[in-house]
Amino acid sequence: MSNTDIELRRRHTASHIMTAGVKMIFPEIRLGVGPWTDTGFYQDFDFGDKAPDLSQGLKEIEKKMRWIVNKDFPIKQVIVSSLDDLPPEFTRGLREDPYKMELIEEILMRGEKLSFYLFGDVEKPFYIDLCAGPHLESTGQLGVFKLTKTAGAYWRGDSEKTMLTRIYGVAFATAEDLQAYETQLEESAKRDHRKLGAELDLFTFSEKVGPGLPLFTPKGAFIRHKIEETIMGIQSQYGYERVHIPHITKKDLYETSGHWQKFKDDLFHVRGKQDTEFVMKPMNCPHHTQIYASKMRSYRDLPIRYAETTTCYRDELPGELLGLSRVRSLTQDDGHSFCRIDQVKQESKNIVEVIRQFYTKLGMFHPGDFWVSLSVRDTKTPEKYLGDVKNWDIAEKFLEEIAQEENLNYKRVEGEAAFYGPKLDFQFKDAIGREWQLATVQIDFVQPERFGLEYTNEKGEKERPVMIHRAIAGSLERFMSVIIEHFAGAFPAWLSPIQAHILPVNTAHEDFAYELAKYLKKNGARLEIYDSSDSLGKRIRNCQKAKVPYAVILGDTEVGAYCNKPSQEIDFSKITISVRKYGEEKDEKMGVEEFLKELGR
Ligand SMILES: [Zn+2]
Ligand SMILES: [Zn+2]
Numbered sequence: 001m002s003n004t005d006i007e008l009r010r011r012h013t014a015s016h017i018m019t020a021g022v023k024m025i026f027p028e029i030r031l032g033v034g035p036w037t038d039t040g041f042y043q044d045f046d047f048g049d050k051a052p053d054l055s056q057g058l059k060e061i062e063k064k065m066r067w068i069v070n071k072d073f074p075i076k077q078v079i080v081s082s083l084d085d086l087p088p089e090f091t092r093g094l095r096e097d098p099y100k101m102e103l104i105e106e107i108l109m110r111g112e113k114l115s116f117y118l119f120g121d122v123e124k125p126f127y128i129d130l131c132a133g134p135h136l137e138s139t140g141q142l143g144v145f146k147l148t149k150t151a152g153a154y155w156r157g158d159s160e161k162t163m164l165t166r167i168y169g170v171a172f173a174t175a176e177d178l179q180a181y182e183t184q185l186e187e188s189a190k191r192d193h194r195k196l197g198a199e200l201d202l203f204t205f206s207e208k209v210g211p212g213l214p215l216f217t218p219k220g221a222f223i224r225h226k227i228e229e230t231i232m233g234i235q236s237q238y239g240y241e242r243v244h245i246p247h248i249t250k251k252d253l254y255e256t257s258g259h260w261q262k263f264k265d266d267l268f269h270v271r272g273k274q275d276t277e278f279v280m281k282p283m284n285c286p287h288h289t290q291i292y293a294s295k296m297r298s299y300r301d302l303p304i305r306y307a308e309t310t311t312c313y314r315d316e317l318p319g320e321l322l323g324l325s326r327v328r329s330l331t332q333d334d335g336h337s338f339c340r341i342d343q344v345k346q347e348s349k350n351i352v353e354v355i356r357q358f359y360t361k362l363g364m365f366h367p368g369d370f371w372v373s374l375s376v377r378d379t380k381t382p383e384k385y386l387g388d389v390k391n392w393d394i395a396e397k398f399l400e401e402i403a404q405e406e407n408l409n410y411k412r413v414e415g416e417a418a419f420y421g422p423k424l425d426f427q428f429k430d431a432i433g434r435e436w437q438l439a440t441v442q443i444d445f446v447q448p449e450r451f452g453l454e455y456t457n458e459k460g461e462k463e464r465p466v467m468i469h470r471a472i473a474g475s476l477e478r479f480m481s482v483i484i485e486h487f488a489g490a491f492p493a494w495l496s497p498i499q500a501h502i503l504p505v506n507t508a509h510e511d512f513a514y515e516l517a518k519y520l521k522k523n524g525a526r527l528e529i530y531d532s533s534d535s536l537g538k539r540i541r542n543c544q545k546a547k548v549p550y551a552v553i554l555g556d557t558e559v560g561a562y563c564n565k566p567s568q569e570i571d572f573s574k575i576t577i578s579v580r581k582y583g584e585e586k587d588e589k590m591g592v593e594e595f596l597k598e599l600g601r
Pocket of ligand 2: 284334336469470
């Protein structure tokens, strides 16, 4: 069994042990869902009108859980076609629980069997719950656990439905693992992008605009734009050209692409004057196929590459929205290459090169700080994948060759391919070790087929191109949440809206400070002058608090000689200044030209 597999079993089992513990204290309780999460687990409870004060109560539940763990109850699965197949005393509690019954009815409606887990003696179980598993073999294997918090959660995430109490917990193999997790948690709370976003004035939300619709301030918008511009700059070397599409479309587009089935419940609908029905786009790929399809294409035109940074809209439930990580308006740095199957390798390689350059600029492309999932078919279930098998074989081979030739730290993951093609997914580690899937290269055999895309080959015959989807940053909103937390708000100078504060030591240095700032700005620097109305110490501290990359200190030692000179007589490029880098204790002497170079890093 793999490590992740064991951890999933551990978390899932913990969720049931918690539920059993809660039931020992509140026998009348009704149960919502209780899945595992990235780090732990939760379970939703309906306490009825007797909702207890759980601020003290979590300790009590933990005590019951410990008792269950110490008993080392065996955990056994039983699969039945109907509740009646179980002894009535097993199912009495379930039959009285409207939430469980709703889930059970849905499973039966889908024609599936019911999977139950019995904790303890199979004849006379201590506890029984509906669950598909998998679980540990007995409660004694649980390890170390802790209940962390409670929150309100609507049944099925629907604000029209009952508000339940959600209890969260974590479970680990050892106490050291729990300790490491808690340290990371403290560190992530300090870096929380919602908190830093407000402190550094990067983005905001408005009640009047609505939840999940972030508004970017000038500083936040600067960073977004810089990311976009940087990616566009790199990929234009590889032949990507900017396109532009409207944000609404007739639903016909998604009926053809096949996305309608999948997305129709998550779309924002727009009604036109003549009762025409439009939707806000949840993705851009189908629109881009229509630009390709607007002309006859020859093999000589390929590859054709489109890129665009554009916002998509998805009607996420309010309960699922989270800062910039989960929003209703998400801006994708999107791009597509339409090419022949034999061009897939070079095209994909170019995209990997764009990813390399961009993440190197961010300082995130160190070996060991990222890995690549080479997501291929599960050969046991060929029916799950659409498109020509020969093309699949070629594309999977190309992607693996790229991963090897580019020295990517990659894992071949069978069964992770999309139904339309294999892909490379880049997983980056942030400063505190969390992994984020950001960049991706996806081969697609299905969209060109659905839209009937064509080109004419050397012999004058029609052929289908292959479509490659690629994202470098992914959604800019989510990407910003990741880098705000990765850098803890202290962005590299090239990405910072304000790169330096200029601090004249006293009024005598102020005129010169303005002249120097003028020179630096002319050379592309983004600066603010922080005049001497506050003490130098206080200004340096504020500069650090605002996480500005550099403070430039101008006093007599640095610039005294120039202070009384007319500015046209000063060669600013020759001046040496004192610079304090963010997070450092000491100043560094630096020539103005060198400083300008630093600001580009
Ligand atoms: Zn379970
Ligand atoms: Zn796409």
